Amino acid sequence: MKILGKLTILLCGVLLMFFTMEFPDWGDPESPASTHLSPYFIQHTMEDTAVPNIVTSVLADYRGYDTMFETTVILTAGLACFLLLRIERKKVPHRYYRHEPTGVTLRMEGDKFPRNSEVFQRMDANWVPYDFIISRTCRLIIPFIQIFALYVVAHGHHSPGGGFQGGVLMGASVILFAISHSLRAAIKSFSEKTAALLSVTGVFIYAGTGALCLIFGEVFLNYSALAPLFGSDRVMARSHGILMVEIGVAVAVTAVMIWIYYNLSSAGKQDEGL
Amino acid sequence: MTRHLPALIIVIPLLAALVTAGSGWINQKAPFRIAVAALLFSFICAVLMLIQVITTGIAMEYRMAGWAGPMGIVYIIDHLSALVLVIITAVSTLNLVAQKKNIISEFKDKAGAFNALYVLFTAGLIGMTATGDAFNLYVLLEIVSLSGYALIGLGNNRAPLATLNYLFLGTIGATFYLLGVGYLYIATGTLNMAELATIIPQNMGSGVILFAFIICLTGLFVKMALFPVHGWLPEAYSQSTSVSAGLIAPLTTKVTVYIMVRICMTVFTPEYTFGHLDVSGFIVLLAIVTIVFGSLSALAQKNVKKMLSYIIIAEVGYMVGGFFLGNRLGISGAILHIVNDAAMTLALFLAAGIFIWKTGGESRSDLKGLFAKMPFTMAGFVLAALSVVGVPPTCGFFSKWYLISGGIQAGNYLFVAALIFSSLVNAVLFFRLFEIAYFEPFTEGHGHGGGSHGNSHHYTGVLAIKEAPLDMLVPFLIASMTLIVLGLYSGTIVTNIIQFAIPTGVI
Amino acid sequence: MESIFALVLAKANYVAYIILMMVGLYAMIVKNNLIKKIVGMTIFQTAVILFYVSIGCKRGATIPILEHHASPETAAHGAEKIVAHAMDAVNVTHYINPLPHVLMLTAIVVGVATLGVALALAIKVYNTYGTVEEDEINQQLRSG
Numbered sequence: 001m002k003i004l005g006k007l008t009i010l011l012c013g014v015l016l017m018f019f020t021m022e023f024p025d026w027g028d029p030e031s032p033a034s035t036h037l038s039p040y041f042i043q044h045t046m047e048d049t050a051v052p053n054i055v056t057s058v059l060a061d062y063r064g065y066d067t068m069f070e071t072t073v074i075l076t077a078g079l080a081c082f083l084l085l086r087i088e089r090k091k092v093p094h095r096y097y098r099h100e101p102t103g104v105t106l107r108m109e110g111d112k113f114p115r116n117s118e119v120f121q122r123m124d125a126n127w128v129p130y131d132f133i134i135s136r137t138c139r140l141i142i143p144f145i146q147i148f149a150l151y152v153v154a155h156g157h158h159s160p161g162g163g164f165q166g167g168v169l170m171g172a173s174v175i176l177f178a179i180s181h182s183l184r185a186a187i188k189s190f191s192e193k194t195a196a197l198l199s200v201t202g203v204f205i206y207a208g209t210g211a212l213c214l215i216f217g218e219v220f221l222n223y224s225a226l227a228p229l230f231g232s233d234r235v236m237a238r239s240h241g242i243l244m245v246e247i248g249v250a251v252a253v254t255a256v257m258i259w260i261y262y263n264l265s266s267a268g269k270q271d272e273g274l
Numbered sequence: 275m276t277r278h279l280p281a282l283i284i285v286i287p288l289l290a291a292l293v294t295a296g297s298g299w300i301n302q303k304a305p306f307r308i309a310v311a312a313l314l315f316s317f318i319c320a321v322l323m324l325i326q327v328i329t330t331g332i333a334m335e336y337r338m339a340g341w342a343g344p345m346g347i348v349y350i351i352d353h354l355s356a357l358v359l360v361i362i363t364a365v366s367t368l369n370l371v372a373q374k375k376n377i378i379s380e381f382k383d384k385a386g387a388f389n390a391l392y393v394l395f396t397a398g399l400i401g402m403t404a405t406g407d408a409f410n411l412y413v414l415l416e417i418v419s420l421s422g423y424a425l426i427g428l429g430n431n432r433a434p435l436a437t438l439n440y441l442f443l444g445t446i447g448a449t450f451y452l453l454g455v456g457y458l459y460i461a462t463g464t465l466n467m468a469e470l471a472t473i474i475p476q477n478m479g480s481g482v483i484l485f486a487f488i489i490c491l492t493g494l495f496v497k498m499a500l501f502p503v504h505g506w507l508p509e510a511y512s513q514s515t516s517v518s519a520g521l522i523a524p525l526t527t528k529v530t531v532y533i534m535v536r537i538c539m540t541v542f543t544p545e546y547t548f549g550h551l552d553v554s555g556f557i558v559l560l561a562i563v564t565i566v567f568g569s570l571s572a573l574a575q576k577n578v579k580k581m582l583s584y585i586i587i588a589e590v591g592y593m594v595g596g597f598f599l600g601n602r603l604g605i606s607g608a609i610l611h612i613v614n615d616a617a618m619t620l621a622l623f624l625a626a627g628i629f630i631w632k633t634g635g636e637s638r639s640d641l642k643g644l645f646a647k648m649p650f651t652m653a654g655f656v657l658a659a660l661s662v663v664g665v666p667p668t669c670g671f672f673s674k675w676y677l678i679s680g681g682i683q684a685g686n687y688l689f690v691a692a693l694i695f696s697s698l699v700n701a702v703l704f705f706r707l708f709e710i711a712y713f714e715p716f717t718e719g720h721g722h723g724g725g726s727h728g729n730s731h732h733y734t735g736v737l738a739i740k741e742a743p744l745d746m747l748v749p750f751l752i753a754s755m756t757l758i759v760l761g762l763y764s765g766t767i768v769t770n771i772i773q774f775a776i777p778t779g780v781i
Numbered sequence: 782m783e784s785i786f787a788l789v790l791a792k793a794n795y796v797a798y799i800i801l802m803m804v805g806l807y808a809m810i811v812k813n814n815l816i817k818k819i820v821g822m823t824i825f826q827t828a829v830i831l832f833y834v835s836i837g838c839k840r841g842a843t844i845p846i847l848e849h850h851a852s853p854e855t856a857a858h859g860a861e862k863i864v865a866h867a868m869d870a871v872n873v874t875h876y877i878n879p880l881p882h883v884l885m886l887t888a889i890v891v892g893v894a895t896l897g898v899a900l901a902l903a904i905k906v907y908n909t910y911g912t913v914e915e916d917e918i919n920q921q922l923r924s925g
Binding site: 008010012013017025027029031033037038043052053055058063073080081158164260263264268 | 835
Binding site for chain 1: 278281282285288289292293295296299336337338339340341344345346347383384387388390391394398401407409410413414416417420421423424427428434459460461462463464465480481482485
């Protein structure tokens with residue numbers, strides 16, 4: 001079986017390499033791919049959209065329809081992980097808490113929490129050891145990661161960046177919080193319901209902007225239609241429309257990254273993760 | 275307003291899916307209603323677009339974001355797209371309405387996510403059909419695939435493994451398609467289908483375009499389960515829930531056949547596909563092997579859903595073989611069969627859903643005595659079975675007629691023999707089921723427990739008729755009646771719609 | 782000999798992507814462990830991404846962001862000055878092809894989504910069978 005697999009792969013590889021002899025050379029500026037369509041984008045992006053970053057203008061304006069479905073793909077992945085894995089939490093009859101200063105262990109019935117839960121630590125089979133250095137260090141770093149994420153989203157027009165990159169950075173900051181502290185602490189500050197609703201809101205911002213253009217009379221996703229809304233001319237309206245959809249993408253990607261992490265790392269139970 | 279129909283037909287389901295997913299966290303009943311409303315709206319849009327395309331005779335073009343192709347993405351609704359759009363939305367709506375009880379019992383607290391994935395699946399199929407850009411098709415193909423994996427993965431115990439196999443093969447297929455689009459981009463520099471159709475005839479001898487064609491087609495064959503890459507289909511469809519099977523089985527393979535027709539005829543023009551290249555004979559041979567293999571494997575199955583899955587594989591063989599015959603009759607037969615097969619498969623899987631709900635078991639012997647207990651359901655099932663066999667006036671007969679005529683005209687008698695052989699095998703299959711359902715007595719309470727949803731339906735008297743509930747029965751009977759209606763109107767469909775879908779160069 | 786070497790060097794990106802793709806396909810087909818198959822699938826998709834990005838390359842060109850400088854007077858006069866500055870003739874061969882980059886942003890996201898769903902399914906398989914080795918699962922299916 002392995003020999004057959006190796007032979008097939010070798011044959012396919014040789015066949016593919018034989019066919020690539022006809023391709024244009026690497027780095028050739030006269031290949032059809034570089035001379036047919038792309039010069040239009042490079043030459044006309046400033047006068048059409050006033051955005052110097054050509055990748056952003058092609059991504060969010062010329063081919064903005066593709067990007068809307070790309071955001072929908074990542075939302076579909078989040079929904080799929082939720083649908084496949086999520087198990088409801090069993091209600092436990094009682095819980096144990098330890099009072100930090102004195103070392104006394106309490107037992108609470110039902111679903112009650114002790115008041116002033118800062119000094120009470122929950123103890124059960126899924127209790128994770130508490131590492132001081134890692135949690136404090138990450139607590140220092142996380143705000144800077146989030147500021148950088150916002151910077152990346154906002155500067156997508158003028159430097160490499162945009163919605164996807166910024167969204168992943170922001171999601172990574174919350175995942176870092178979940179890894180360095182515990183999953184329960186992360187869920188308490190950024191619950192699963194928030195993640196699910198935010199992810200849907202992000203895609204809704206994107207599709208909603210397009211539908212708004214439809215209501216204003218132009219075709220779907222034609223941001224020039226929003227010129228009266230922003231109070232500028234048609235070209236700048238495109239630039240602002242691109243910013244709006246990038247914000248929607250960032251919100252959606254952030255929330256979906258966190259949602260998928262919650263479901264995958266705890267295998268659906270969401271009591272304790274990695 | 276009708277100017278914006280090509281955008282509305284996909285934007286409204288997309289927005290509705292988002293609202294459904296969000297409302298699932300607040301209310302458990304709202305998602306289903308929103309989903310049904312959105313799908314009904316798309317169905318009405320699709321019918322309106324079909325009427326407009328037929329009456330004006332020209333294709334509707336819609337430029338997304340205001341840019342003309344090839345700079346931007348363009349949606350083109352011509353005769354072929356409009357026809358397939360009507361079928362997609364109709365099947366999707368009927369299935370959702372018919373399986374309401376199954377959804378409530380199987381996806382109790384995840385109704386929001388399930389309905390959202392259902393509507394996203396349909397929206398992806400709609401977009402795939404209407405698009406005029408090769409890369410946009412890949413993105414929508416992946417939306418359809420991902421929501422399909424999620425919907426299938428929630429079946430019984432063996433579902434996750436079957437879905438994982440489906441995922442591997444599906445990813446290979448989609449990535450091969452992406453690679454083919456990349457090769458076309460290297461050779462021509464554009465992604466717009468209409469522009470590719472003008473550039474390719476000037477470069478017919480290029481090896482790059484030949485290889486792009488081969489790799490695109492291989493990827494699509496993997497996704498439509500042609501022999502020998504069909505291995506994922508029987509397991510995946512038989513282990514899923516009846517709701518998911520009723521949605522995915524009639525649509526995925528047929529829309530992939532539509533994509534193959536679109537790529538071979540619109541992008542690589544018919545002169546290239548049938549004239550310049552010489553692979554048609556080999557592909558028809560593959561299709562013949564698929565038909566024979568599918569029919570024979572269906573004979574060996576005891577599980578009803580697995581038997582239906584192998585019949586689907588054989589039907590894909592009909593369509594691929596008929597298309598690659600290369601003449602007008604064969605291509606018309608293949609396109610007509612896309613429509614007919616979607617309707618037939620929907621009726622068959624809805625019937626299987628009703629049987630499983632009623633008896634709790636999935637094997638052939640669980641159908642004992644059902645003729646007397648559920649006469650209306652069995653009547654609809656008999657209609658669907660006769661359509662698969664190919665008995666007039668059901669629609670299956672007419673598409674087989676076109677395919678056989680195309681085979682005779684092309685001189686490919688092996689294909690004609692395979693079609694007739696497959697019809698005979700289907701007859702044996704279904705009459706065996708009828709025999710079990712009609713002649714064997716109904717045994718009381720033989721549900722296997724795994725499939726019966728809570729309340730079992732023990733009857734009191736031997737002669738009492740206990741039909742399926744009305745909201746399951748009525749959509750199923752509508753689907754069965756459609757088979758006869760499609761059959762009687764086959765001629766109209768071919769002369770008014772399919773004739774214009776095939777370029778005039780093909781004889 | 783030199784001509785073959787020169788040929789391989791001229792098409793180096795295609796050779797690289799083919800080797801990577803074959804490695805990924807080999808892992809998907811031959812390995813028994815489900816997680817290794819998933820990794821192979823990711824490698825396979827990454828190879829296609831590498832192929833696309835290498836198409837857009839141009840010798841001696843820079844990243845596709847039009848050169849513009851924000852100086853104090855442009856910031857004061859707003860965006861119109863930036864537009865006017867950057868609209869002086871743009872040399873197309875100075876910037877690489879942006880379209881493959883855009884397409885591959887989408888493909889990367891699609892790859893990540895597929896990876897997420899595949900891992901969720903693998904977790905479910907592990908919960909059902911207790912193992913992720915395919916031959917052990919087949920053994921359980923045959924006997925159970």
